[in-house]
Amino acid sequence: MAKTQTSRPIRVLVAKPGLDGHDRGAKVIARALRDAGMEVIYTGIRQTPEMIVEAAIQEDVDAILMSILSGAHMALFPRIIELLQASNVDDVLIAAGGILPDEDIPAIKAMGIQGCFGPGTSTEEIIEFVRANVRDERLSIEV
């Protein structure tokens, strides 16, 4: 529980990469994180990897949570990771949710996406995951 006592609110980007317009899940997550005391930046639907990475940089977020239901995750996630690496963003927690087939999960995790959350995941689980995995050095105010 020590990690939940942060010195400042955790900032999270909730993003919808790709072309599906189903953002009920993303909105439920955004709301739950807000109610858990986090500052949530929601990008809206149909975002390109470039838009998501640029928003993450400008907003200096601690975590990026992506929701995708279109099946294009194996095309979009690697591009997002590549762009983050190109900008030397290496201290941000990345997780994904939506429709992610079991057989893809090892490959998604291998990209550096730490959490994969499918249908049925409770919001508490996601809140706890974010709190437990956001990098400590980001939250301590000394830099």
Place this chain on the structure above:
Amino acid sequence: MNTLVEQLLQGNRRALARMITLIENEAPQAHSYLAELHLHTGKAHIIGVTGSPGAGKSTLVTRMVRELRVRDRKIAVVAIDPTSPFSGGAILGDRIRMMELAGDPMVFIRSMASRGNLGGLAASTGDVVRAMDAAGYDPIIIETVGTGQAEIEVMRTAQTVLVTLAPGMGDDIQAIKAGILEIADIFVVSKADKAGADQTAAELSMLLSLDSRRRKEAWRIPIIKTSSYKEQGITELIDSIQQHYTTLVESQQLAQRAQRQVRSELQNLVLQAVTRALNNTITAAEWEQITEAVSSRTRDPYSVAAELEFRIGLRQYGDKDADQ
């Protein structure tokens, strides 16, 4: 010079983003960084955009940025959304309408939660604007929370204040005439493609004609109808914003406003120091004890405050002046 400051001055976007995080969270080193940055500021035109929720502020800002990009400007936006008083969390949704701007390296957008500050801005918005100014952004647009009536704080930070009204809100004009109406440098009637826009503009125009103080000033407040849907009015609006800036410079008002801003900023810094001193000196247990004493009417707030002032060195022993 500190590396982060140096990178920011060179226009590094991540450095600016990180600096804003430090400022927003009142990191111990933020003030010394800001002190260095201050020497590189004063170049940007700061534009405030305010208006009630749903008036179309974010959409308007997006269109303004697009037009300013056509004019080859490098623009920063600070968009403030409310913090939940219950959880301390916030959903910052202004970016949704601005995402089309996200790929442009000449545009920097930052969302801020109000974190309990009233008046439409976050407590550190002024300092965030300062960092953006030092990073070479001009103009800088501040989009306020949008609570409607008391958002006058933007006046202290911005040089040109836009008040946005959507048609069809009827008597809302009556409701806001005391607060927001007085701080406008430019009125924007948004969603002008909808019915009622002309009437809203006419009502505003009538209210302005009754304002005797404003009538004496060099700047005539324009009422500009915009429609993002029909792509109307934005060129005119940006022209008008630039004319306002020119008028401010020519009439020396820019310098006067700057001095007022500096003064209120200094007062604020001292007030913050007093709050800090109090919190460092008085323990939680002591606070509880004295608040209990006052609320149970065993003691009065004035003599307790005098005692606290003494404790933090604001009052000498035997000082009697503010006792009554």
